[in-house]
Amino acid sequence: MVAVVFLVFGMLQLTPGDPVQAMVGQYPVPPEFRAAIERHYHLNDPFVSRLWQYFANLAHGDLGFSFQMQRPVTELILERAPRTLILAASGFLTGIPIGLAVGLLSAASQNPHVDRFWTTTTLIAYAIPGFWLGQLLVILFAMQLGWFPTQGMAPLVSRASGFGWLLERARYLALPAITYAIYEATRVARLMRANVIETLGQGYIVTARAKGLSRGAIVRRHVLRNSSLPVVTIMGYAFGVAMGGAVLIETVFSWPGIGLLLIEAIRARDNQVVVGVVLFVSLAVILMNLIVDLIYCALDPRIRTGS
């Protein structure tokens, strides 16, 4: 974590651009204003002294202050994180089961046409960039058909309450979540297909056939679990990274999550926010890796005895 802060701090030090100018916009900056801002936010202090100050604040759980948004960074992240979490969770929770099913169907099917169809479909879906897919979905489902709103997370004013409120939010969530899910599903499907093919070549599958088990029973009892194990690792890690927000999807759908916050902060040279977000994401990745290890431990007896 210390290394992450040091690295990001150093990199931001080297990036060109003037935070005060970014604050004012296109107009010339009055020298007195610049001097006041620079003094107030310690912008001209030496690198080492600012880094030291940052660590001192971090020790108190203070991620700094966004001088562009005039709010503490911790508050900003805590406000945005649940939105990113909702988007990522709905994307992953729909994408992973679909991906597992498609991968399994593709690899375990005895009909070569089924495999070819799904392999081609997933490859095409995998090759489509998320932001473009998002825009296509917006054009079709939001603009042509009008089923879903084009962007945002909620209407500006709303009278809905209770279940109606939930439904209204769900309509806003639908398109970004679908975009997310399609992307995750293709990743999982490709991985799962490879795993199932590998598992089907294992000796214990021959043993299962020798027992007289039907193909369905073999897949259910011997293939499914063993092929899903590597997916847990990859997707757990991906979920940690996803806490940094799917920057492109959040931008396309103006979803006010962590990803959009990061983009806004980078544009505005709001360095404290950038460092804060990166720190938050690295924490999420570390946490998810820990959770993945625990899940893996529960799923794979070989790890359990090893540890």
Add this chain to the structure above:
Amino acid sequence: MSLEASHRPRLLDVRNLTVHLRVADRILRAVDGVDLFIAQGECVGIVGESGSGKTTLARAMLRLLPPVELAAFSGEVIFNGKEIRTLPDAALQAMRRQGTFSMVFQDPLGYLNPTQRVGAQIAEALPSTLPAAAARKRTLDLLREAGLREAELVTRRYPHELSGGMRQRALIALALAPSPLLLVADEPTTSLDATVQLQVLETLRHLHRDRNMALAVITHDLGLVAELCDRVYVMRAGKVVECADVFTLFEAPAHPYTARLIELCRRGAPRMTVTADGALA
């Protein structure tokens, strides 16, 4: 013994069996017109060097080769009067569950599911109509019959938690679960230590005698064949080059290849390998 055995009714009758396998882009003639039979309660050895096609032959006659690898599969495989080469999958599965034939594999670690307890894997091979308590008792009995004294403990273990010998015995117990009339053991002792090899050999001998079960042992180890078998088939490059009762084979081998195998075995050659031109080294 051998003469007597060959007069018993035939349990398995293989005629002109040919198996071509798809290996990468090539077609491999793994088994090339093999004739073979195993009588009821008989112990038959199938010997040959690595790559001679003996494992493929064994799997082909039990219909255990993955269909995707099969480029050609012809001939007759008659088990107890029933042609099984062309049998539909469902009928074949029913036949396996009813205890006709089963197989013990060479590498017990790879042939047991690493994420399931040994007990569950054996119970899976028992008839599904058996009540849980009865299935449990039967599992323990099978493990004991396969020579595992601490059967209770073994059922709760995962394959990787057992020693090589214990795993091989667990795999034998699994193969015995449907009470087969024929047990095919593919290199049952190759992956084991010398002392454990002897114990497993003893177990197989007991099972063969006590259950009056036909046994086919596939091996490159002529010592094992001499210990256990009534009759021997010698394979080379997918063909059976010689078939004789065990005494005739060792005393007066008819084929020069057999003679060479026996000579290598007497000299205690650790492992036979094939050179590029197909000769033994």
